[in-house]
Amino acid sequence: MFKNSSLIIAALLGAAVYSATGQTKGGSTVKSVVDSKKTKFISKPLVTSIYTADPSAHVFNGKIYIYPSHDIDAGIPENDNGDHFAMRDFHVLSMDRVGGKVTVNPVALTVKDIPWAGRQLWAPDAAYEKGTYYLYFPVKDKSDVFRIGVASSKSPTGPFKAEPQPIKSSFSIDPAVFKDTDGSYYMYFGGIWGGQLQRWATRRYEAEGSKTDLGKPDEPALTAKVVKLSKNMKEFSEAPRNVVILDAAGKPLLTKDHDHRFFEGSWMFKNNGKYYFTYSTGDTHMLCYATGTSPYGPFTYKGVILNPVQGWTTHHSIVQIKGKWYLFYHDTELSGKTWLRNVKVTPLTIHPDGTIETVDEFVK
Known part of the structure; x- marks a missing residue:
């Protein structure tokens, strides 16, 4: 969910209008940028009454439900740990069709509802199985370590009741749950x-300061995890595995390959028998995709789904609705501030050969 502010985006977008400030890992101040020649957006925010981000979209019983983060202005200075992303609850968005009226449903879950939680209720996802809806969420425990929890409800909009403990062996953020065609569920995080x-x-877990960077430049990059869920949807059925992403030569992506390697924001979907692992490059602010023949991978890098948007952070979902593919994403059109985002949706083109046409959110 959180991306470090980076000077790279300035190079990517060229001449810019500055709208918000932040800190790089080196401590220098940089600014969120929008190309001065690209002032129009291809889509509008789905809702304007609250700030929302990290949209996980699903179709349940013919209706579209979006499970986003709920951004608030907590008055916390920006830093690389993402302390300014101090979200406290979730609201589910719903609509009958893309382009239709969007409803902001009542609070579905709050930090106070989670017995083991400390702070920072970040990007969630949801799943449905045998009459029950499951909400998966990352939140820091009372020791300030991110774990992944699960809550359940008989309604897709909640309220959700959280389990008394986090999922055993879970860690980090950005859970994304995928149901394969054989009925098996997998979580990427x-x-x-x-x-x-x-x-x-x-x-x-290594404490603050002992293991806080990406790794050595010429080593295989840190990557997402994948794990099969148990039949009760509340536990891991195995130990998490690495999501291996390969280059065109079949070699694992390296730490120094910032334009291609995984950073955060996993999402999995399947098209014509092929598995698409999609993700954010984080500090270069692109959504990318890699394909494979198994939900475990390995996956071969194929290209960019979404070029950098206004606001640094990039997190998404991809859903087929009535035979058409859509990309749900966020930017900062409403606020111009990296921690006060808004979710959007735009059509996505997947060509017959399986390649995805790159989206640019600015109208040229």
Whole structure:
């Protein structure tokens, strides 16, 4: 969910109008940018009454439900740990069709509803199985370590009742749950820097300052995790595995390959028998995709889904609705501030050969 502010985006977007400030890992101040020649957006915010981000969209019983983060202005200065992303609850968005009226439903879950939670209720996802809706969420525990929890409800909009403990062996952020065609469920998760994934490189949590970076430039990059869920939808049925992303030569992507390697924001979908692992590059602010023949991977990098948007952070979902593909994403059109975002949706073109046409959110 959280991306570090980076000077790279200035190079990507060229001449810019500055709208919000932040800190790089080196401590220098940079600014969110919008190309001065690209002042129009291809889509509008779905809702304007609250700030929303990280949209996980699903179709349940013929209706579209979106499970986003709920951004608030907590008055906390920006930093690389993402402390300014101090979200406290979730609201589910719903609509009958793309382009139709969007309803902001009542609070579905709050930090106070989660017995083990401390702070920062970040990007969620949801699933439905045998009459019950499941909400998966990352939140820091009372020791300030991100874990992934699960809550359930008989309604897709909640309220959801959280389990008394986080999912055993869970860690980091950005859970994304995928149902395969055989009925099996898999969770993809992980996020670097503020999402703490790098602190689990040794399979044990490393305290602040001991393991807080991406790794050595010429080593295989830190990557997302994938795990099969148990039949009760509330546990892992196995130990999490690495999501291996390969280059065109069949070699694992390296840490230094910032334009291609995983950073956060996993999403999985299947099209014509092929598995698409999609994700954010984080500090280069692109959504990318890699394909494979198994939900476990390995996946081969194929290209960019979405070019950098206004506001640095990039997190998404991809859903087929009535035979058409759509990309749900966020930017900062409403506020111009990186921590006060708004969700959007735009059509997505997947060509007959399986390649995805790159989206640019600015009208040229």
